[in-house]
Amino acid sequence: MDYSIGEFSKVTGLGIHTLRYYEHESLIIPLRNASNRRHSERDIAWIAFIKRLKATGMPIKEIKKYAALRAKGDAALSERMEMLVQHRQFLNEQIRQLQEHEAILDEKIAFYQQELKGCREDVP
């Protein structure tokens, strides 16, 4: 089974324009049925993974490289994994930093809470 761009837009949650843009950037390569695009079942999982890469801060350019390796098939399996391992590292560091920021934000909020309590002190 395959999907027209309209159907594919619905199942992936990405706009038609965005999908065409992704195709233009060679992230996806739909088949054609007399000029009309046909997206496969497999493309759905692939879009889901693209979304994940994006959500974790991978730029389109980088995803493009990954897509190119994917298109090479098993020949580029190790290179693809290499990229994912790299990205995992990046993601790890990202999480670590955000946790650090969170801790300091917590401190700041606690401080403000003290300040505000001070204000209410003179209302017995």
Add this chain to the structure above:
Amino acid sequence: MDYSIGEFSKVTGLGIHTLRYYEHESLIIPLRNASNRRHSERDIAWIAFIKRLKATGMPIKEIKKYAALRAKGDAALSERMEMLVQHRQFLNEQIRQLQEHEAILDEKIAFYQQELKGCREDVP
């Protein structure tokens, strides 16, 4: 003690253009000494906090609102805290999602590792 824009650029690690842009957006309001900007010691800490808000995904527009409350002084203390509490929530969710993504990335990498081991199997 205060800083010229060049000095301030050095101590904050932000470019001069960026600092002027931040001023234009009313994130910072330096004093003037005969037309030249003078940034205070306090501005250094403020820039550090701006960087933190940015690093945790707060857009400039939002930081602008926070800056406006900050300019109102203690009168807006609770509103400022409100914003920070909101942002902490956002940050929490962000970290949670990234951890989820990380877990799935780990799975994918483990799967690839299996695949690659399979390839090496026929080289005894």
Add this chain to the structure above:
DNA sequence: ATATAATGTAGAGTAAACTCTATGTCAAGA
């Protein structure tokens, strides 16, 4: 006195990732 360096302003340019517009083709329903 003049060249250099650091400021200033105003506005243009850039990069990323969409998002939309204009225009055209084509099949199916009233």
Add this chain to the structure above:
DNA sequence: TCTTGACATAGAGTTTACTCTACATTATAT
């Protein structure tokens, strides 16, 4: 037959957050 709706392409426009250019002014060093 006519019109609506989904699809197509090519290219323009948008948003965010800078970043840079052009040109003017001022202070400092030689």
